[in-house]
Structure formats: C-alpha cells, structure tokens
Amino acid sequence: MNDPTNRWFAETLHGSYEQRLEISDILYRSKSGLQEIIIFETPFFGKVLALDGIVQTTERDEACYHEMLAHVPILAHGDVREALIIGGGDGGALREVLRHGSVDRATMVEIDHTVVDICLEHMPGLSDGAFHDPRFDLVIADGVKFVKETAHKFDLIIVDSTDPIGPSVQLFSDEFYTDCRNILTDDGIVVCQSGVSFVQEEEARGTLSRLTKIYADAALYVTQVPTYSFGFMTLGWGANSNRARSTDDATIRSRFEKASFATKYYTPEIHAACFALPAYMRY
Numbered sequence: 640m641n642d643p644t645n646r647w648f649a650e651t652l653h654g655s656y657e658q659r660l661e662i663s664d665i666l667y668r669s670k671s672g673l674q675e676i677i678i679f680e681t682p683f684f685g686k687v688l689a690l691d692g693i694v695q696t697t698e699r700d701e702a703c704y705h706e707m708l709a710h711v712p713i714l715a716h717g718d719v720r721e722a723l724i725i726g727g728g729d730g731g732a733l734r735e736v737l738r739h740g741s742v743d744r745a746t747m748v749e750i751d752h753t754v755v756d757i758c759l760e761h762m763p764g765l766s767d768g769a770f771h772d773p774r775f776d777l778v779i780a781d782g783v784k785f786v787k788e789t790a791h792k793f794d795l796i797i798v799d800s801t802d803p804i805g806p807s808v809q810l811f812s813d814e815f816y817t818d819c820r821n822i823l824t825d826d827g828i829v830v831c832q833s834g835v836s837f838v839q840e841e842e843a844r845g846t847l848s849r850l851t852k853i854y855a856d857a858a859l860y861v862t863q864v865p866t867y868s869f870g871f872m873t874l875g876w877g878a879n880s881n882r883a884r885s886t887d888d889a890t891i892r893s894r895f896e897k898a899s900f901a902t903k904y905y906t907p908e909i910h911a912a913c914f915a916l917p918a919y920m921r922y
Contacts, residue, residue: 648679652693652802653838658868660687660694666761671753678761684866686762688729690754690801700865701731701765702903704832707862707874708797709735710905711913712828713742714894715883719794722746723822725782725810727799728754730766736797737769738900745769746776746793748785783809786818794824798831803842811846816853816877826880833859833873836920843873844922850877856884859920860913862904873920884914 648660663680670676677689685698696704709732713719720743722736728749736745749755755777758765769775778785786796796819803811810831819829829850834842836859843859850857854877861871878884892907 648677648681648687648689648694650689650692650694653869656838656868658694660684667757669753671751673751673753676753676757678757687866688754688758688762691804693801694866695801696729696731696765697866698762698764701729702905703862703864704872705731705735706902706905707860707909707913708732708799708830708832709738710895710902711860711874711910712795712797712830712876712883713739714891714898714907714910715886716794716826716828717883717886717890717894720744721791721793721824722795722797723748723786723793725786725796725798725800726750727797728752729758729762730755730769732797732799733775734765734767734769736795737772737774739898742774744774744776745772746778746791748778748780748782750779750781752779783815783818786815786822789822792822792824792827794827796823796827796829798829800832802834802839811842811849813849813853816849820853820877820879823879826878826882828876828878828883829854830877831875833875835867835869836871836873837869839873843875843920846873846875847922850875853877855879856881858884858914859916861916861920862913871917871920 650658667678687697722745724747800810801807833846836843856878858876864872
C-alpha cells in the first residue's frame, strides 16, 4: 500500500502489473510478529483482507475460492469425517467444510492468531459462526511442523496458504507434501492453492510435479476468482487413491442434493468441468 491519501490500495504481486482497489475505509492495519495485515472497505468488493500487500480474500468473491477448496474434495470423497486446514485463518474454508454434516472434526492449524482475531472482529461473515462450531479445533502453530509430528489421520487436508513467498515456501515442498500423504487415510485427499497459472506457471507446474511424484492420483483443477487477475485460479489435488476422482457425475449430484445447502459458485456441473484444463495448463 503506497498511497499517502489512503484512497487506493495498490497490489503489485505480478511485477510489471499493478491492481488498485478504491478504499472507502481502513478498518484495521498493523503488523503482527509475522506479517503486515490490513482490512479495508471498498465500494465494489466489500471488505478486503490483505497480507504483506497482497489481497487474500474479499467479501464479494471469496465463495469462488473457498467453495471449490472444500466441496470438490468432500463431495468426490463421499465420507470425509476428519478434515485438516493448514492456514485459512479468515475462516472461509472452515465455514464451507463444516456445512457438511458428515464432518465430525475440522482442525485448523494457523500460524498467526492475529489473522483469526481480526477476521472475527472485522469480517465475521467469512467464518459465519464456524469458529464457534463444537466440531472445530484451533491450533496456533506452524503447519509444516504440525503435519510432520501429528499422529492423527485425516480424510482431507486443505492447504489454504499464501503464495510461496517467505515462510510459506515450505508449504510447497516435497517434504511437506510427503508428510501430508503420511497422515492421510487410505482414500485421503490433499488440496492446495497453486496460484494463477497464466502468470504463475512455475508455481502451478511445480505443484503438479511434486504431487505427481508423491500421490497415487495427482491433478490440477480450476476456479475463477475475479480479484485474482489473469484468469483461472489453480488448485492442486493429491490423493492416496484414484477412487475420489473416479466418482461419477450422478453420484456427485446426489451427494450435493443430500447435503442440502445453497452455494454461490459451486455446482455439480462446475465440479465436473473444473478438472478440464486449457491447453496452456496441460503440463
């Protein structure tokens, strides 16, 4: 953020390209022990969370991301009981996971408690009560260390991290993905954000390469998040078996209808299409 009038937020994640959002009001701005955090109001996107100068989520389009992180693996798997979220301190992914009544426990491992606290205060709609769900456990810790040391097994791991910059680099490593595989159940799935492939090809290509080496079934799938410029947002998929991605469309639809909740972005049709990639993403 470099506007002395505090009227515009400028994001320069992609080098020669700058994205600016008009600021109506700054709700929170401070540095935690780990990162710079700002929450601000905008006329178009509503409230926006940014970490170290990079937009993480907005009220208007967050569902495009969080719904696809959660519902694609949960509905493909069909019996997710234990879910682990690495990062995700805004609570959006947690909210979507806990919309599934079949989930017995959702554990979030977030390295920065401040993100949880200020999102609860200033953007409570993101979590929509999920932080108070009795099925939820919060662990303030390094996710890399947690997956290496825990003895617990999970049906689903969601890695809702920032891009591989600074400490987050470890969340994109062979060692981390191997540790995730080791704490997944036999048909368990890990999904992770992997950047906007049109301008972050190295990130998406690297994710797929690592997942392919480590998991029985590996793929990329996509969603469209307007705040993340340059087209498709890429999500990585790794599973200990190919059972989940072999689930037919009719079963996905049946599971979604049985879950009986409304979505803003996810549909069974989107689910079927999201693994179909444009030619420039077929690495």
